[in-house]
Amino acid sequence: MREAVTDPRGLVTDLFATDEAAARHADILEAAGGIPIHLVSGEVLGALGQTVTPQGLVAVARFCDVTLDDVLVNPPRLVTVLYAVRDPGNAGTVIRTADAAGADAVVLTDTSVDPYNGKCVRASAGSLFHLPFVTGVPVAAAVARLRSAGLAVLAADGQADDDLDEVADTGGLDGPTAWLFGNEAWGLPEAVRALADRVVRVPIHGRAESLNLATATAVCLYASARAQRENRPPDG
Amino acid sequence: MREAVTDPRGLVTDLFATDEAAARHADILEAAGGIPIHLVSGEVLGALGQTVTPQGLVAVARFCDVTLDDVLVNPPRLVTVLYAVRDPGNAGTVIRTADAAGADAVVLTDTSVDPYNGKCVRASAGSLFHLPFVTGVPVAAAVARLRSAGLAVLAADGQADDDLDEVADTGGLDGPTAWLFGNEAWGLPEAVRALADRVVRVPIHGRAESLNLATATAVCLYASARAQRENRPPDG
Numbered sequence: 001m002r003e004a005v006t007d008p009r010g011l012v013t014d015l016f017a018t019d020e021a022a023a024r025h026a027d028i029l030e031a032a033g034g035i036p037i038h039l040v041s042g043e044v045l046g047a048l049g050q051t052v053t054p055q056g057l058v059a060v061a062r063f064c065d066v067t068l069d070d071v072l073v074n075p076p077r078l079v080t081v082l083y084a085v086r087d088p089g090n091a092g093t094v095i096r097t098a099d100a101a102g103a104d105a106v107v108l109t110d111t112s113v114d115p116y117n118g119k120c121v122r123a124s125a126g127s128l129f130h131l132p133f134v135t136g137v138p139v140a141a142a143v144a145r146l147r148s149a150g151l152a153v154l155a156a157d158g159q160a161d162d163d164l165d166e167v168a169d170t171g172g173l174d175g176p177t178a179w180l181f182g183n184e185a186w187g188l189p190e191a192v193r194a195l196a197d198r199v200v201r202v203p204i205h206g207r208a209e210s211l212n213l214a215t216a217t218a219v220c221l222y223a224s225a226r227a228q229r230e231n232r233p234p235d236g
Numbered sequence: 237m238r239e240a241v242t243d244p245r246g247l248v249t250d251l252f253a254t255d256e257a258a259a260r261h262a263d264i265l266e267a268a269g270g271i272p273i274h275l276v277s278g279e280v281l282g283a284l285g286q287t288v289t290p291q292g293l294v295a296v297a298r299f300c301d302v303t304l305d306d307v308l309v310n311p312p313r314l315v316t317v318l319y320a321v322r323d324p325g326n327a328g329t330v331i332r333t334a335d336a337a338g339a340d341a342v343v344l345t346d347t348s349v350d351p352y353n354g355k356c357v358r359a360s361a362g363s364l365f366h367l368p369f370v371t372g373v374p375v376a377a378a379v380a381r382l383r384s385a386g387l388a389v390l391a392a393d394g395q396a397d398d399d400l401d402e403v404a405d406t407g408g409l410d411g412p413t414a415w416l417f418g419n420e421a422w423g424l425p426e427a428v429r430a431l432a433d434r435v436v437r438v439p440i441h442g443r444a445e446s447l448n449l450a451t452a453t454a455v456c457l458y459a460s461a462r463a464q465r466e467n468r469p470p471d472g
Contacts, residue, residue: 097451102441130443165462205338205461207366215333215454218447222455225441226401 001025003126004059005032011129014060016040016048021056028057050118063116066132068107068142072149076104077176078224079146083139083192084111084183085213091115092123093214094181099127101221106131107146109139139180143195146178155180155188155196156220158210162200164223172198173227179220184213237261239362240295241268247365250296252276252284257292264293286354299352302368304343304378308385312340313412314460315382319375319428320347320419321449327351328359329450330417335363337457342367343382345375375416379431382414391416391424391432392456394446398436400459408434409463415456420449 005012005028015029015037022029022039029037040048048058071079080098085091091113098106108115115121115135121128134142143153152175154167167173180196182188193199202211202219211219241248241264251265251273258265258275265273276284284294307315316334321327327349334342344351351357351371357364370378379389388411390403403409416432418424429435438447438455447455 093448093451096444097447099442099444100438100440100447100451125445125448127442127444165465169466202336202458203461204336205465206335206363208332208335208363209361211333211336211454212329212361212450214448215329215336215450218451218454219458222438222459225439229401229441230405 001028001057001059002031003129004061005035007064007129009064011061011064012059013062014038016045016058016060018042018045018056025057064129065115065135068134068137068145071105071107071132071134072145075149075176076151077228078103078221079105079107079151079178080217080221081107081109081139081142081146081178081180082112083109083180083188085181086113087184088113088117088120089123090184090213092120092125092128094217095120095124095131095133096127097214097218098221099131101218101225103131103221106133107137107142108133108135109142110136111139139192140195143178143180147197151176151178152198153178153180153196155193155199156202156216157182157188157193157199158201158204160199160201162198163203164200164220165203167198167200168223168227171231173224174231177224179217179224181213181217237264237293237295238267239365240297241271243365245300247297247300248295249298250274252281252294252296254278254281254292261293300365301351301371304370304373304381307341307343307368307370308381311385311412312387313464314339314457315341315343315387315414316453316457317343317345317375317378317382317414317416318348319345319416319424321417322349323420324349324353324356325359326420326449328356328361328364330453331356331360331367331369332363333450333454334457335367337454337461339367339457342369343373343378344369344371345378346372347375375428376431379414379416383433387412387414388434389414389416389432391429391435392438392452393418393424393429393435394437394440396435396437398434399439400436400456401439403434403436404459404463407467409460410467413460415453415460417449417453
C-alpha cells in the first residue's frame with residue numbers, strides 16, 4: 001500500500017479506509033499526501049477489496065502497465081516474458097521474483113492472466129508498482145522486438161537439452177536476456193519454444209518431475225542476475 | 237499417485253476409485269499390483285479426498301516420515317530445515333523444490349505444519365514419497381545433530397550481512413550444508429538465527445522487499461546444488 005500511494009507516477013486516485021484502519025495506518029494516510037481519503041464502514045470496504053480478510057484500506061489506482069516501446073527506450077538487460085500463465089497468484093509471485101532479481105520488465109503475452117486481478121496484485125507484494133510490465137502483446141511480436149533490441153531469448157522448458165548450469169558456465173547468461181516461461185500446467189508449446197534462441201532446463205537433481213512456475217522462474221532469473229553481475233563485459 | 241502406489245516401501249494400503257477414474261487411470265491401477273482396489277461413488281470419493289476437484293482416485297497410505305537418525309545413517313550433503321512454516325501449500329512446494337534440487341532430506345521442526353495435510357501432499361507433487369522427511373524435532377536439536385554430522389548450518393534471512401553470491405564465490409556452499417528457513421511471514425527469530433554457523437541473504441537486486449518462502453528456498457538450494465557439483469572436493 002505504501003508503494004502504491006507514494007508511486008511518483010501518482011497512480012492512486014482515491015483511498016478508502018475504515019476508522020480503525022485509518023488510525024492503525026496513519027503513516028500511510030500521511031504519506032498519501034493530496035490523495036482524497038474516504039472513511040467507510042467495514043462492509044463497504046470488504047465489498048471494495050474483494051477479499052475475505054480485508055486490511056481496512058483500499059486504494060483505487062489507474063492502470064499502470066506500459067508499452068513494449070517504453071520498456072525498450074533504454075535497452076533492458078533482463079526481461080521476463082510470461083506466455084499463457086493463467087493463475088493470478090503465480091503471475092503475481094513471478095512479478096515479485098522478477099523485481100527481486102533485478103529484471104527491467106515483465107511482459108504478459110495476450111494469452112496470460114490479467115495482472116490487475118486482485119490475487120495477482122496481492123501476490124506481487126507491491127512489485128506491480130515497482131516494475132514496468134506490459135500486457136496484451138502476442139508472444140511472437142514480443143520475442144521479435146526483444147531480440148531486435150539485442151536480447152538473447154531463452155525459453156525455459158523442463159525437457160530441454162541445454163542445462164541451466166552448463167549455459168551459465170559457458171557464458172550463455174552473460175549478455176542481455178529475455179526469459180520466456182510458459183503455462184503452469186503444460187509449459188511452452190513447441191511453436192513458442194521455436195521462437196527462442198535457446199531452450200534451457202533447470203536441472204532436476206532429485207526425483208521430482210519438475211519445479212513449479214514460480215520456483216523455476218526464481219532459479220533462472222537469479223542465475224541470469226548472477227552471471228550478468230559477475231561477467232558483465234567491460235563496456236556493459 | 238503413481239509415485240505413491242509404486243513406492244518400494246509399500247506405503248499404500250488401499251486404493252479407492254470411481255468407475256470412470258478406474259478406466260481412465262488403468263495404468264496406475266495396474267502398477268498398484270497387490271494393493272486392494274475399491275470402486276466407490278463420486279460422493280464417497282469426494283469425501284475421502286477432501287478436495288473440491290477430486291481426480292477420481294484416492295490412496296490410503298501409511299505415515300512415511302523417518303527419524304533424524306535414519307537421515308544421518310549415510311552423511312547427507314544437503315538438508316532443508318523448515319522452522320515454524322505454517323502454510324501447508326508452502327511446505328509442500330518447498331519439499332518439491334528440495335527434491336528437485338537434490339536435497340537428501342527435509343526436516344520440519346516441531347513448530348511447523350503437519351506435512352500430511354492434504355494441501356501439503358498435493359503441493360509436494362509426489363515428492364513426499366521421494367524425499368525422506370522428518371517431523372516434530374525441536375530446531376535446536378535438529379541443528380545440533382546436523383552439525384555433529386559435519387554439515388555447515390546456514391540460516392536464510394533477508395536482513396543478513398552475508399550475500400548468497402559472495403558466500404558461493406568464497407566456497408561457503410561447497411561442503412555438506414543444512415539450510416534453515418523460517419516462517420513465511422516473520423522469518424527466523426533471533427534465537428534461531430543464532431543457532432546457525434552463518435546467516436545468509438538472497439540478494440535483492442530490484443525494489444521488491446523480499447522473496448516469498450518457496451522462491452527463496454529455490455534460489456538457496458540451487459546455489460548449493462551448483463556449488464557442490466562444481467566444487468566437490470576430490471574425496472567427496
